[in-house]
Amino acid sequence: MSQTKIYEGKAKILYTTEDPEILLTVYKDDATAFNAQKRGQIEGKGVINCQITAALFTWLGSNNIPTHYLDCPQPNQMRVKAVKIVPVEVVVRNIAAGSLCRQTGLPEGKVLPSPLVEYYYKSDELGDPLLTRDRIFLLDLVDPQRLTEIENMARKINQNLQSFFERCHITLVDFKLEFGIDAEENLLLADEISPDTCRLWDRDNTDPQSRVMDKDRFRKDLGQVESAYQQVQQRVLAQLKQQL
Numbered sequence: 213m214s215q216t217k218i219y220e221g222k223a224k225i226l227y228t229t230e231d232p233e234i235l236l237t238v239y240k241d242d243a244t245a246f247n248a249q250k251r252g253q254i255e256g257k258g259v260i261n262c263q264i265t266a267a268l269f270t271w272l273g274s275n276n277i278p279t280h281y282l283d284c285p286q287p288n289q290m291r292v293k294a295v296k297i298v299p300v301e302v303v304v305r306n307i308a309a310g311s312l313c314r315q316t317g318l319p320e321g322k323v324l325p326s327p328l329v330e331y332y333y334k335s336d337e338l339g340d341p342l343l344t345r346d347r348i349f350l351l352d353l354v355d356p357q358r359l360t361e362i363e364n365m366a367r368k369i370n371q372n373l374q375s376f377f378e379r380c381h382i383t384l385v386d387f388k389l390e391f392g393i394d395a396e397e398n399l400l401l402a403d404e405i406s407p408d409t410c411r412l413w414d415r416d417n418t419d420p421q422s423r424v425m426d427k428d429r430f431r432k433d434l435g436q437v438e439s440a441y442q443q444v445q446q447r448v449l450a451q452l453k454q455q456l
């Protein structure tokens with residue numbers, strides 16, 4: 213095989229292909245949390261997250277949001293356009309949860325007056341710290357024009373995903389995005405959108421623990437992680453079928 217492993221992350225492995233403009237992402241069942249201090253496996257997660265990401269990237273693509281997604285040669289494998297990943301993770305929040313509550317004292321579940329867009333430095337050694345605009349420019353991570361483009365795209369993605377998940381009877385609490393730049397200098401949505409990278413609450417359930425359909429079930433040892441991920445996959449794929 214002409215595939216060479218170029219990078220192994222916590223949840224995915226990246227390989228080269230015969231075509232230098234195309235990479236292969238293999239999604240793993242491995243799960244980590246708290247900067248890999250907690251490790252485990254979620255059975256079937258590789259396939260589920262690959263399929264959910266493919267569905268959401270297809271949906272976003274049909275709404276004029278460019279992504280690096282090409283196709284899935286296997287259920288847990290995704291061919292993507294090769295891009296240079298921007299070293300800034302973009303988190304969009306609609307409802308207070310997680311680190312926002314810990315760092316600001318806002319109560320979990322508070323609906324934010326408008327979506328919050330935050331930037332984190334993609335650096336495992338530093339533990340992905342929160343960035344400010346000035347720190348982004350100080351470190352020369354992204355230039356001001358590109359950062360505006362990223363923020364606008366993140367807000368547009370949020371609007372599209374919120375309405376998509378609403379139709380799945382799921383509340384999109386918050387999520388993390390990564391962006392890449394292709395050979396023609398175009399900005400593309402990259403990486404994944406899955407229960408690993410989003411907070412998703414069952415809209416028909418108000419219990420603060422049983423409504424959780426995302427990786428918080430793993431982070432907080434809530435149990436029934438696999439079935440929650442499966443439920444998200446089922447609803448997302450059913451909704452995509454209706455939309456396209």
Ligand code: TMP
Pocket residue numbers: 303309310311312340386387388408409410411
């Ligand atoms: P946070 O509340 O822990 O800052 O997380 C915000 C969102 O970002 C949540 O949906 C989970 C996602 N996320 C990742 O995808 N990767 C990460 O490393 C972290 C810390 C959060």
